[in-house]
Amino acid sequence: xxxxxxxxxxxxxxxxxxxxxxxxxxxxxxxxxxxxxxxxxxxxxxxxxxxxxxxxxxxxxxxxxxxxxxxxxxxxxxxxxxxxxxxxxxxxxxxxxxxxxxxxxxxxxxxxxxxxxxxxxxxxxxxxxxxxxxxxxxxxxxxxxxxxxxxxxxxxxxxxxxxxxxxxxxxxxxxxxxxxxxxxxxxxxxxxxxxxxxxxxxxxxxxxxxxxxxxxxxxxxxxxxxxxxxxxxxxxxxxxxxxxxxxxxxxxxxxxxxxxxxxxxxxxxxxxxxxxxxxxxxxxxxxxxxx
Numbered sequence: 054x055x056x057x058x059x060x061x062x063x064x065x066x067x068x069x070x071x072x073x074x075x076x077x078x079x080x081x082x083x084x085x086x087x088x089x090x091x092x093x094x095x096x097x098x099x100x101x102x103x104x105x106x107x108x109x110x111x112x113x114x115x116x117x118x119x120x121x122x123x124x125x126x127x128x129x130x131x132x133x134x135x136x137x138x139x140x141x142x143x144x145x146x147x148x149x150x151x152x153x154x155x156x157x158x159x160x161x162x163x164x165x166x167x168x169x170x171x172x173x174x175x176x177x178x179x180x181x182x183x184x185x186x187x188x189x190x191x192x193x194x195x196x197x198x199x200x201x202x203x204x205x206x207x208x209x210x211x212x213x214x215x216x217x218x219x220x221x222x223x224x225x226x227x228x229x230x231x232x233x234x235x236x237x238x239x240x241x242x243x244x245x246x247x248x249x250x251x252x253x254x255x256x257x258x259x260x261x262x263x264x265x266x267x268x269x270x271x272x273x274x275x276x277x278x279x280x281x282x283x284x285x286x287x288x289x290x291x292x293x294x295x296x297x298x299x300x301x302x303x304x305x306x307x308x309x310x311x312x313x314x315x316x317x318x319x320x321x322x323x324x325x326x327x328x329x330x331x332x333x334x335x336x337x338x339x340x341x342x343x344x
Contacts, residue, residue: 058308059301060187066300067200068255073277073284073292074207075251081287082224082244084145086278088152089130090252091270092159097123097253098260098269099163102172120253127249128242130155135245136238156271164267173264192262199258203251204293211289220244224287272316279323285333294334298322 072094079087097119104115134151179190211217223230223240231237255273259265277292280299284291299322303315326333 055308056185057187058304060184060189061193062301062304063297064189064193064197064300065304066297067197068259069273069276069280069296069300070293071200071203071251071255072273073280073296074204074289075248075255076274076277077281077284077289077292078220078251079244079248080278080281081289082220083135083139083241085135085148086145086152087248088149088274089155089159090127090248090277091274092156093123093126093130093249093270094252094256094273095163095265095267095270096126096159097249098256098265099167099267100253101257101260102167102174102265105174116257119257120250123253123256124246124250127245127252131241131245136241139241160267160270167267169267171264171266174261190262192258196258196262199254203254204290208290216240216243221289224289276319279319282323283326283333285336288333288335291333291335 076087076090079085079090100122101115101119104110104118105112108115110118134155135148138147138151175192179192181188181190182194209217211221219230219235219240220243223235223237227237256265256270259269259273276299277296280292280295283295283298284293299319302318302322306312306314306318330336
C-alpha cells in the first residue's frame, strides 16, 4: 500500500513542481507575489474545457490553444497592471493587492459563465497500468513523463540559452541589467508568457486527471509558493525540491491520517522554514550587504 501512496506523491509532486517552476520564474525575476498566477491556472483549464468539450476540437489543438491563451493572459497582466506599477516604483503591497483583486475578478467571471460546480474532461473510466503493486492511470503516467521532459528543458534554457542567461542576470541584479542595456520590459513580458504557459500546462493535466472548478487555482498557487520558499528563493530549480517533499508528505498523510490535514502540514512546513531556515533547502546564508 505504501508504494501506491509514494507513487501518487511523486506524481502530485511533479505537478506541483511544474506550477512552482512557473511561479518561481516570475517571482525570482520580478519579486512580484503573483497571486493572479492562480487565476491564469484556472483560466487555462476552462479554455481547454471550452475547446475540447464545448467546441469539440481535437485534444491537442485544444491544449495548444489553452496554453497559448494562458501565456497571452500572463502578458496582458504584466503589460496592463504590473508594468505601470513598475514604472511608478510601486511598493510590494500595491502589487499584492492588485494581483489579489485581479484574481478575484477572473475567478468570479469564470464562475459567472461556467458555474461553480466541478466539471470533468474525461468522464469515462481511465485506462490503468499495473507496475507491480502500483496502479497508475494513463494521465498520471503522462503527468510524470511531462515533468521528466520539461524540467531538463527548463534548466537547459536557463543555463545554456542566451535568453535564459539574461533572465538569470535580471534576477540577480535588475539595476545592473538595465545599465548594461538589457530591455527589461521585453524580458519581463517573456517571463510572464513562459511562466503562464507552465501554469496552463499543469492546469490542463490536472483537469484531465481530477476535474476542475473555479476555485482550484488558489490552493495550487499557495502550494507552489511554499515550494519556492522551501526550495530556496532566487534559485530557479529549487521549487522542484520543495514540490516533491510536499507531494510525498501530503500523500503519506492521506495514508496515515486524513486528507483534511494536508493544508495544516503544508503551512506548518512553511512556518518551520521561515523560522529555522529562511534561505530554503538549496539556499545559502548571505551577508547583510548581499541581501
